[in-house]
Amino acid sequence: MPNLSVTPPGRIQLRRAVTSSFLGSVIEYYDFLLYATASAVVFNKVFFSSLGSLTATVASFGTFATGYLARPLGGVLFGHFGDRLGRKRMLVLTMTLMGVASFLIGLLPTYGQIGALAPVALVLLRVLQGVAVGGEWGGAVLMSAEHATSRRGLWASFTNAGAPFGMVLSTAALTGTGAVLGEQAFLSWGWRVPFLISVVLLAIGLFVRLRVEETPVFEAAKEEVSRQKAPLLDVLRNHPRTLLLGVGVGLAAFVAQGTLTTYLIAYGVRTGFPRQAVLNGLTLSSALAVLGIVGWSALSDRVGRRPVVLAGAVLMAVFAFVLFPMVNTGSTAVLTVALVLGQAVLHPLMYGPLAALYTELFATGSRYTGASLGYQIAGLGAGLGPLLFAQLDASSGGGGTTTISTIIAGCCLLTVVCVLALRETSRQDLTAVAVPVPGSGDVTGAAKPSAI
Numbered sequence: 001m002p003n004l005s006v007t008p009p010g011r012i013q014l015r016r017a018v019t020s021s022f023l024g025s026v027i028e029y030y031d032f033l034l035y036a037t038a039s040a041v042v043f044n045k046v047f048f049s050s051l052g053s054l055t056a057t058v059a060s061f062g063t064f065a066t067g068y069l070a071r072p073l074g075g076v077l078f079g080h081f082g083d084r085l086g087r088k089r090m091l092v093l094t095m096t097l098m099g100v101a102s103f104l105i106g107l108l109p110t111y112g113q114i115g116a117l118a119p120v121a122l123v124l125l126r127v128l129q130g131v132a133v134g135g136e137w138g139g140a141v142l143m144s145a146e147h148a149t150s151r152r153g154l155w156a157s158f159t160n161a162g163a164p165f166g167m168v169l170s171t172a173a174l175t176g177t178g179a180v181l182g183e184q185a186f187l188s189w190g191w192r193v194p195f196l197i198s199v200v201l202l203a204i205g206l207f208v209r210l211r212v213e214e215t216p217v218f219e220a221a222k223e224e225v226s227r228q229k230a231p232l233l234d235v236l237r238n239h240p241r242t243l244l245l246g247v248g249v250g251l252a253a254f255v256a257q258g259t260l261t262t263y264l265i266a267y268g269v270r271t272g273f274p275r276q277a278v279l280n281g282l283t284l285s286s287a288l289a290v291l292g293i294v295g296w297s298a299l300s301d302r303v304g305r306r307p308v309v310l311a312g313a314v315l316m317a318v319f320a321f322v323l324f325p326m327v328n329t330g331s332t333a334v335l336t337v338a339l340v341l342g343q344a345v346l347h348p349l350m351y352g353p354l355a356a357l358y359t360e361l362f363a364t365g366s367r368y369t370g371a372s373l374g375y376q377i378a379g380l381g382a383g384l385g386p387l388l389f390a391q392l393d394a395s396s397g398g399g400g401t402t403t404i405s406t407i408i409a410g411c412c413l414l415t416v417v418c419v420l421a422l423r424e425t426s427r428q429d430l431t432a433v434a435v436p437v438p439g440s441g442d443v444t445g446a447a448k449p450s451a452i
Contacts, residue, residue, distance in 0.1 A: 264282075
């Protein structure tokens with residue numbers, strides 16, 4: 001099918017789209033990753049206080065993982081309507097759902113107050129968080145990528161950069177609250193404050209997001225897209241190989257993310273580091289990761305997505321066997337270096353270009369659904385990884401780090417294989433409405449190339 005003509009958006013709308021995507025991602029991941037940090041340092045004591053230390057940590061990470069399990073559902077649900085009705089409407093809904101769910105977590109009674117109902121309610125709200133963030137990412141990436149007429153990797157990467165910046169805010173909120181109130185008050189009620197702040201961030205985010213227009217790519221394809229019945233069926237029937245390769249490409253990045261931002265917090269505290277020292281290292285590495293994601297993504301516009309992601313996967317596979325020995329030195333400085341090297345330098349190589357890459361794998365009529373589903377299935381690695389690693393650690397009595405490193409390296413190897421099986425996508429044209437006929441030999445399912 002011939003490409004449709006798309007009028008390049010004005011610079012004002014591009015800036016608004018990128019700002020909206022970044023800010024929306026920051027807010028979504030502030031809420032989502034606030035839970036991640038809290039699951040490592042608070043929830044095991046507040047909602048699972050009847051269990052032993054290691055068992056409580058496993059249970060806490062279990063509720064954390066449910067959010068990731070719900071993300072593909074959110075990707076399919078909001079992706080369907082985002083492909084049919086538009087990107088902007090869905091982004092308003094996902095942001096609202098996330099803000100409300102996080103605010104309600106801040107109001108939850110503890111296990112000591114209502115017993116088993118507390119963790120049950122916590123899981124339900126975590127599922128809502130997962131559905132919201134599952135729908136948010138795809139729409140936010142598309143708002144930037146489909147507004148951009150050049151340097152798509154750079155502009156789309158601001159959505160991914162919002163994740164570590166959200167981590168900075170969430171970790172700083174928990175850290176600051178704990179420092180001001182002290183341990184007893186923090187565990188009693190202070191941990192609720194960062195969750196309750198979500199409602200303020202929600203108001204700011206909605207104000208910015210409502211000022212952004214629908215993407216010109218979707219507007220140009222609206223009539224064609226409205227005749228498409230089910231974007232999900234199109235992806236599953238016509239492009240299962242592309243979807244599976246996309247999942248494999250992103251898996252290592254998410255397993256590494258879950259290890260560095262969630263599991264390592266609990267591991268570091270359990271091996272003797274002060275909680276504050278671990279959180280400080282995480283905050284610093286998360287802040288620097290914003291620069292790493294944007295920088296490596298901008299490089300992918302010049303050299304391609306594949307070389308950047310491949311370099312990250314190979315280097316992370318090696319680093320996996322260095323990470324835990326560095327932590328086990330007992331030195332706070334070495335721990336901080338490990339976090340910065342892993343999260344701010346190596347992980348962004350794999351993670352940054354994914355925003356543009358997933359966008360380029362699918363055509364307009366099923367792009368929201370396809371990109372969201374591939375990304376969120378891969379994202380299960382970040383949720384299930386810490387849970388699996390905590391179980392391995394518990395079953396081995398704290399000596400399972402070599403196995404954990406081997407698993408991370410194995411995921412990196414899978415990413416290398418999948419990247420090599422995909423064609424380079426950085427020069428793909430996003431204005432195609434329909435995908436080529438299956439069997440045409442186009443692995444990525446994109447249309448004719450266009451210069452960036």
